[in-house]
Structure formats: C-alpha cells, structure tokens
Amino acid sequence: MKLRVLVFINAFAVAVTLSIANYYFQQSLHAVLVTFSATFIISYIIFYYLIEKYIYSKIKLIYKQIHNLKLGRDLRDALGEHVSADPISDVQQEVKEWANQKKGEIEVLRAQEKFRREFLSNISHEFKTPLFAIQGYIDAIEDDDFEDKDMAREFLQKAARNVERLSFLIKDLDEISKLETGQIAINYTKFKINDLIKEVLENLEMKAKKHHIKLVFKEKYDESIMVNADKQKITQVLTNLIDNSLKYGKEGGTTGISLFELHDQVLVEITDDGIGIEEKYLPRLFERFFRTDSSRSRQIGGSGLGLAIVKHIVEAHDQTINVRSTEGLGSTFGFTLQKAKQQINIAGIPVLKS
Template sequence: MNNITPRALSKQISLILGAILSVLFTIIWGLTSAFVWWMPVILFAITFTACYFIFLWAIANFIDRKIKIIYKTIHNLKVGRKKGVIEEIDVDKDILTEVRKDVIEWDLRNRREIERLTDQEKFRREFIGNVSHELKTPLFSIQGYILTLLEGGLEDPKINISYLQKAEKSVDRMIDMVSDLDEIAKLETSQLTMQFSTVDIYKLLDEVIDSLEFKAKEKNIKLIVKVIDEKPLWVKADPVRITQVLTNLIINSIYYGKEGGRTEIRFFDFDENVLIEVADNGDGISEEHLPRLFERFYRVEKSRSRNDGGSGLGLAIVKHIIEAHKQTINVRSSLNKGATFSFTLAKATKK
C-alpha cells in the first residue's frame, strides 16, 4: 500500500474539481456569448488555474485539520497511557503515515495485551483446577477414615489407631501443600528475601545427605558425591534456601530412581560460577515434558505420579529460589536413561 500525504490528496482532488468546473464554465460561457476560436482556451486556462488553487487551499486545510485532530488524539492517548502526560506533537509532517504507524502499533499492543490476559485467565483456571484436584485426594481420604471410625471403627483396636495415623498423614500433606503455595507466592512477589552469605557448599551437601540417608537406604539407592577437590568450595548463597533446593532435587532422584540404582551429585568449576548436577539412573523423562517440568503442579504421567505424595510444587519452588540467586537451573533427560538437574551458584572467597 502506497503512502499518500494530505497535500498530495488535496492536489489530486483540486485537479479533478478544477478541470470539471473549468470545462462547465467554458461551455456555459460559450453558449451564451460570441467568441473567437482562441478565447475558450484562454478562458479554460484562467478558470482552471483559479479553481485549482482555490480548491487546493480549501481542501488541503480541511483535510489537514481533520487528520491532525485524529492524529493528536491517537498520539496523546498513546503517550498519555505510557507516561501519564499529554505531549505536543509536530504536525508539519506526513500525518497520514504517522496515523497509520500509530494505529498499527496500537493494534499490535492491544493484541499482545489480549494474549497476555488470555494466558493469565488460562493459567488462573488451570491453577484453581490443580489446587482443587490436589486437595481432593487428602480430603477424601480424611473423610473416609473418619466415617469408618464413626461407624464403629473407633471401637476396633485393629483399625482405630491405624486410621487416625493415616488421617494425620493426609492432614500433614495438606499443610505441606498450603505451606508450599504460600512460599511460592512470596517468591513470585519478591516478598521472601534471600539471606546471602558465604557458604561451603560441600558442607551444606553433607548435611543434606545425612538427612536423606534413610530414604536412600529404603530403595537401596547409593548417594555418590563427586567433588572438584578436597578443599572447601565457597559460594554466595542463602544456605537455608539452597539446602531446600538440594533436598528437593535429591529426594526426587530417590523417588524416581531405580531401586538398587544410584544418585550422583557432581560439581564443575565454571570460572565465576559453580555448576552442580543431581543425576539419577531412573526411568527418565520424555522430551515433550521437559519444557513444562518447572511449572506448578505439572506432573509427568506414570513415573511421576501423585502416589509419591508430593505437592507438585517442589520444582517450581526450586526454580524460583535459583532465579532469586540470579542463576539458572536446567534439566536434561530421556526415557530409560535417567534425569539430570543442574544449577549454578556464584563462587565466593572466604573472608
């Protein structure tokens, strides 16, 4: 589409109207007056020139005023929404082109806003659906245990303590889920601040492994640590949050690893950063699931089911903690070849 300026449009209209009126005036004058052969030519030229410049001035001013009003409105709405002020504009330019650019920009901006709101609405629906689904399982379990106890099971010593313990376990699961939701909400809104300090990551890992040793023995999984060297490895981190990250990743590797398998925690020197990997030799994750693995409540079918009792928020929390450290976390995996989660931390010098 060719751009056309108000002045060019005015010239075209004036040219057409001037020619039409000049021809009509010459014909009417010729029918009512006596003239020699050259007089109509001179009359047409004079009339056409006069009409052309009169129309050109009138039409150009009319079109300019109307288009400038439209452009000022569009421009001021755009600038006012961005900056909260109304700016003056230079109207001595190709206004039609500017109007076209602003309308296209306005359309693109609004399309993006509509897409963003649509995504937010979709996320809200999915989030509410996921929370409801996750809470139903422990709630229905608690309801079933209590009904059984009320219907006579309370007097039966073979089931009363067992059912109360199971109900307590479901309550604990709900509490963990609510706590995780509260934590991830604070992380997303930056209400949960990191308490950075210089930490020996090896020592931190030893504490995590000690706390998870029993879980690993239950599945006969070996926890193997491969360090860079025997010296302390100092990093800048929030020790409480990074303990949470390591615990979550290692627990996942135990849950989803093969019985009798292994979990390896490996360290690599990346100049200013340290790369930490947590790898298992379990069933692995198909490639289609990897992009969504860190989403809240996202679960991979079969190998990562609700039967393991997690809240479905662990990896999302891990991602937010690492990002709060201004670092990155990634996963690589394929079916039947295990999964490897890797994240970075900034190196530090012990004072």
C-alpha cells in the same frame, strides 16, 4: 506523507485534468495555463481546508490518543506532549503496534485465566484426597465403636499421615505465596557450595538406599568453590531436586551432582537416569501442582509444589534454572549461583571480598 504534499498532489491532479479537458475544447495554450493556475489554487485551498478540518485533525486526535495510551501518564508528563509532524504516515504503524500489544495482553490474560482454573482444580483435588481419607478412617473407627483396637490404631496412624500431608501442603503453599510476593528476604552469605552439597547428600543417603539409588559427587569437586547466596534456601533447592530424582529415578540407578565454574557463576547440575520427561511437558514443569504422571506422583507423595518453590528461590537470587530430559533416559536439572568475589590482600593472598 505530509498534509501539504497530499493536498498539492490532489490539487495538481485536478488542475491537470481540467486543463487537458479545456485544451481539447478550446485548443488554446493560454486558456490552458489560466485554467491550470486557477484550478490548482482553488483546489489547493479547498482540499487543504476540507482535509485539515474533517480528516487530518481527526487522525491527529487518534494518533495522539494512541500515543498517550502507549506511553502512560507518567512517561507522557515527563516527555511532554508529542504529536508527530506526519501522523498520516505514522498512525498506521502506531495502530498496528498498539493492536499487537493489546493482543499480547489478551493472550497473557487468557493464559493466566487458564492457569487459575487449573490451579483451583489441582488445589481442590490435593486437599480433597487426604480430607476424604481422614474422614473415611474416622467414620470406620466410629462405626466399629473401637471394638477392634488394632484396626482403630492402624486407621488413626493412616489418618495422622494424611494430616501430615495436609500440613506439608499448607506449609508449601504459604512459602510459595511469600516467595512470589517477595515477603521472604534473601539472606546472602558466603559459603562453600561443595560442603553444602555433601551435607545434603548425607541427609538423603538413607532415602537413596531405600530407593536403591546411588548418590555420586565426584572427588574432583573437593576443591572449594565459594558462592554468595542464602545457604538455607539453597539447601532447600538441593534437597528438593535430589529428592525429586530419587522419586522418579529407576531402582539400581544413579543420581549425580556436578559443578561447573563459569565466569562469575557456578552451575550446579543434578542428573538422574530415571523415567525422564516428555518434551511437551518441559515448559510447564515448574508450575504449581503440575504433574506429568498424576497417578504415580500421588502414590509417591509430596505436595506437588517442590519444583515451583525451587524455581522461585533461584529466581529470587536473580539466577536461572533449566531442565533437559529424554523420556526413558533421565533428566538433568541445572541452576546457577553467584560466585563470591575475592580480592588480593597486601601479602598477595586471595581473601573473600566483603
């Protein structure tokens, strides 16, 4: 409501009230009209001055401050100073929007703080486990003074495996940190995704046999599909996802890889028939060090960063990754890649577009 309208309504109400009271005592229509006119003019002037000076100006100031805070200095300077013509009707909405925005920011900060605490706790545990193991093996060898050489050799081998685990952990942490800060560039090249999948499957064939899991990539995907991506990093994505399916798949089960051509993208899906994942865990599955079953995950091994690295690599390509799973039935991880564009040459033959 504009200031003049607000003042008019208040002045009119006061004038009508006094006019009715005057008519009640004097019973004169002329006196009522004079009273109404005089009261209305005086009330209008007084109300306008008081509201403008003590209320309206302060509301304008509050509105302007909130409006400027919402816009920010750069955007405000670009748009110029702006004050609503009717701040009384706008300030409530502005305050409500501003409060909701700040509430959202506080919730994000709380979530980040919770994630930070969990991350520090997890990384502390991940480092302490192999370090304590190494320390234990070395202490045992020192106490024995190398008298039992077979035991010393065995303990040194176990200590070496824990050192290797620490090395992998530090390497993955370094990689995910660089991915998050954009320090690792995406080197786009055009390649056949079918051939890359077959290559990764061949590399993991021995590991699949060890877990008694069959790797399946159907012949219908032999027709070449060209994509535009970083071949080395997509190799890592495929390796991590397939390796994950082998770790959590069931013995005698199957891991299948499927391709689906979309309009300008290719959807790659890795499906297993393993233990599956509870629905409540799915939103957090790509967090660093998040494990649905900590005891089993640590027995299986790995840094706990594989899925987080996969997510960052896919998103660095401006693509998406998702997961669907049913506990006890298995899981499917799917990610998209950009198709390599083609153009038609003079002879009418499709060729890759540079």
